[in-house]
Amino acid sequence: MFEFFGHTADLGLRVTAPDLESLLAEAARGLLAMLVDNPQQVQVTSTVEVKISGQDPVYLLFDFLSELLVIFDTRHLLLADFEVEVSGDGLHARARGEQLDPARHRLAHEVKAITYHGLKVEKTDDGWLAELIVDI
Amino acid sequence: MPAARFQGTLEQVDETCFRIPRSYMPGMRVEGLIYADERLIEEVKSGQAPQQVANVAYLPGIQMASLAMPDIHWGYGFCIGGVCATDPEQDGVISPGGVGYDINCGVRLVRTGLAESEVTGRLKGLVDELFRSIPTGVGRTGKYSFSHQELKRMMSEGVSFLRGRGLATDDDVEFTEARGCIEDAEPECVSERALERGTRQCGTVGSGNHFVEVQVVDEVVDEAAAAAFGLKRGMVCVLIHSGSRGLGYQVCDDALRALRDTPARYGVELPDRQLVCAPIKGPEGRQYLGSMRSAANFAFCNRQLIMWQTREVFERFFGRSWQQLEMELVYDIAHNIAKFEEHLIEGRRKRVCVHRKGATRAFPPGHPELPARYRPVGQPVMIPGDMGRASWVLAGAPGSMLKTFGTTCHGAGRAMSRTASVKAARGRRIDRELLEAGIIARARSHRGLAEEQPAAYKDVDLVVDVVHKAGLSTKVARMRPIGVIKG
Numbered sequence: 001m002f003e004f005f006g007h008t009a010d011l012g013l014r015v016t017a018p019d020l021e022s023l024l025a026e027a028a029r030g031l032l033a034m035l036v037d038n039p040q041q042v043q044v045t046s047t048v049e050v051k052i053s054g055q056d057p058v059y060l061l062f063d064f065l066s067e068l069l070v071i072f073d074t075r076h077l078l079l080a081d082f083e084v085e086v087s088g089d090g091l092h093a094r095a096r097g098e099q100l101d102p103a104r105h106r107l108a109h110e111v112k113a114i115t116y117h118g119l120k121v122e123k124t125d126d127g128w129l130a131e132l133i134v135d136i
Numbered sequence: 137m138p139a140a141r142f143q144g145t146l147e148q149v150d151e152t153c154f155r156i157p158r159s160y161m162p163g164m165r166v167e168g169l170i171y172a173d174e175r176l177i178e179e180v181k182s183g184q185a186p187q188q189v190a191n192v193a194y195l196p197g198i199q200m201a202s203l204a205m206p207d208i209h210w211g212y213g214f215c216i217g218g219v220c221a222t223d224p225e226q227d228g229v230i231s232p233g234g235v236g237y238d239i240n241c242g243v244r245l246v247r248t249g250l251a252e253s254e255v256t257g258r259l260k261g262l263v264d265e266l267f268r269s270i271p272t273g274v275g276r277t278g279k280y281s282f283s284h285q286e287l288k289r290m291m292s293e294g295v296s297f298l299r300g301r302g303l304a305t306d307d308d309v310e311f312t313e314a315r316g317c318i319e320d321a322e323p324e325c326v327s328e329r330a331l332e333r334g335t336r337q338c339g340t341v342g343s344g345n346h347f348v349e350v351q352v353v354d355e356v357v358d359e360a361a362a363a364a365f366g367l368k369r370g371m372v373c374v375l376i377h378s379g380s381r382g383l384g385y386q387v388c389d390d391a392l393r394a395l396r397d398t399p400a401r402y403g404v405e406l407p408d409r410q411l412v413c414a415p416i417k418g419p420e421g422r423q424y425l426g427s428m429r430s431a432a433n434f435a436f437c438n439r440q441l442i443m444w445q446t447r448e449v450f451e452r453f454f455g456r457s458w459q460q461l462e463m464e465l466v467y468d469i470a471h472n473i474a475k476f477e478e479h480l481i482e483g484r485r486k487r488v489c490v491h492r493k494g495a496t497r498a499f500p501p502g503h504p505e506l507p508a509r510y511r512p513v514g515q516p517v518m519i520p521g522d523m524g525r526a527s528w529v530l531a532g533a534p535g536s537m538l539k540t541f542g543t544t545c546h547g548a549g550r551a552m553s554r555t556a557s558v559k560a561a562r563g564r565r566i567d568r569e570l571l572e573a574g575i576i577a578r579a580r581s582h583r584g585l586a587e588e589q590p591a592a593y594k595d596v597d598l599v600v601d602v603v604h605k606a607g608l609s610t611k612v613a614r615m616r617p618i619g620v621i622k623g
Contacts, residue, residue, distance in 0.1 A: 004555060005555065006553030006554060006555030006556055007553060008183070008209055008210045008550055008553050009209070009210075009211075009216070009345075009550045009553070009554070010553075010554070011554055011555065035274065037581065037583060066389060070329060070332075070333065070386070072275070073333050073382045074329075074332045074333055074335075074382075076275050100275045102275070102276075106581060107273055107274040107275060107343075107580055107581060108274075108581055108583055108584075109274070109343065109344075109583075109584075110273070110274040110342055110343035110344055110623060112237045112238060112344070112385040113237050113385050113388065113389050115212050115410075116212075116392065116409060116410055117212050117410055135212065135237050135385075136344050136554065
């Protein structure tokens with residue numbers, strides 16, 4: 001589950017999930033919902049593989065979302081569906097989506113970057129919680 | 137996360153300045169000074185931006201004071217509106233958070249020979265044509281594409297590179313801050329990923345608060361300065377606001393990543409990890425400076441190409457060349473940048489690194505860096521307001537050299553968060569409201585317009601009053617929007 005929260009000039013994302021892998025996948029869906037107003041319209045016709053090395057869940061989240069942002073910015077790929085595995089080497093994700101089509105996808109925000117401000121990933125009593133703020 | 141109210145000390149120095157004394161936090165090397173008046177300071181105190189002014193005072197090598205302009209609001213590490221000068225000879229540091237993600241975000245003002253009456257009846261067509269022709273918004277690429285090799289030349293040469301391609305004139309170079317080229321850029325310091333993001337984005341506006349706006353000179357306050365800037369009442373102008381696009385964001389992102397552990401390595405203690413920094417003279421600092429300057433030169437070129445496309449649209453629309461339409465560049469200035477400049481500090485001339493994050497250079501009359509034409513009156517400073525009220529043209533004044541390292545404010549500053557703005561706009565059509573006020577607005581998304589609605593911003597007139605009274609820059613002309621395109 002994810003929700004947005006306000007932060008002066010920018011936008012925050014709060015994510016909860018039962019485990020770390022679904023937390024990362026859910027955060028990626030949250031990012032998509034920041035980019036387009038109608039994420040449900042994104043079809044899954046192409047696949048990209050994303051690998052992030054590291055152990056710290058905070059930096060895994062940061063680097064994963066930053067990578068998705070670069071893929072969107074350079075290749076105009078909207079990614080909507082994620083299978084995420086976290087192992088000792090880091091994160092491996094299979095992300096599916098399609099090329100941006102302005103006729104069907106209503107673009108919402110240009111996300112400049114994921115920021116370190118208030119960035120957190122933590123275990124809670126009933127799963128995992130992440131919060132982050134993006135620069136608009 | 138709603139920011140808590142600032143609980144620290146803020147002493148009133150005079151009518152336009154408030155002080156955070158060094159005693160507020162033990163690590164402050166200098167005091168903090170916030171330029172604001174009694175009307176603005178209450179809002180400033182309602183958040184954590186003053187705390188950020190105090191935090192910046194921890195940076196090694198900081199000179200005189202950690203400063204903030206009246207459009208201050210919360211930012212990453214440094215507040216927006218923050219100014220800080222560091223001395224490389226005193227272990228001074230450079231901090232990417234003191235520049236921001238959008239390196240050399242800035243504004244450029246183009247005047248035209250057209251009177252408002254020549255445009256009014258045809259305004260809708262003109263704005264539609266601008267919206268069709270100039271890429272705005274997310275994921276829209278430009279008509280210009282540059283190979284990595286070409287981008288590197290552009291980042292090293294600045295706007296002169298475009299002059300070589302017939303996309304800029306001698307005057308366009310002359311009337312851009314630093315003549316459109318920050319020296320000592322090192323494109324080799326820019327990552328492949330940043331280059332990749334820049335390939336198709338030069339000449340695109342982007343989204344967020346960026347825009348191209350058709351304006352009318354509504355009121356002239358200083359006739360002599362306005363004449364030097366070529367502005368007169370009733371004249372149609374175009375104001376362009378954009379920065380270094382994905383290339384610059386990536387340069388900042390790369391630097392924040394690379395510098396994650398640098399302060400600890402140099403034994404620098406900081407109250408906020410987003411103030412990461414590196415000694416100017418060290419390898420990490422040089423690497424960031426080389427890439428930041430490259431991104432800054434890319435941004436000058438981006439605004440140049442947006443202006444070039446604007447000229448082409450006006451040519452097609454009015455059936456005359458842009459020269460016949462007298463579409464001359466008034467000036468182009470950066471408001472997110474760090475630059476080396478000479479300043480008189482405690483009686484000594486020093487070459488310091490001035491960080492301006494949401495703050496604008498405002499050199500006074502007589503400054504040697506100004507184009508000859510503007511030297512008698514001071515540097516033009518453009519202050520975009522919101523799209524419903526006004527923007528201002530100011531002139532740099534002597535107070536800026538005495539008080540703020542040659543700096544003034546950069547805009548109105550946000551008063552409402554994006555989510556609050558969308559909530560406040562629910563059930564309303566901001567474009568129709570603007571139309572009723574005589575302003576034609578075109579944006580890729582209704583949400584974008586809602587987030588950028590006039591009420592989301594402070595009143596720019598209040599901000600400008602403060603810098604005028606403080607003698608940092610003085611009022612020249614007030615500009616009224618009539619058409620705007622956005623992301």
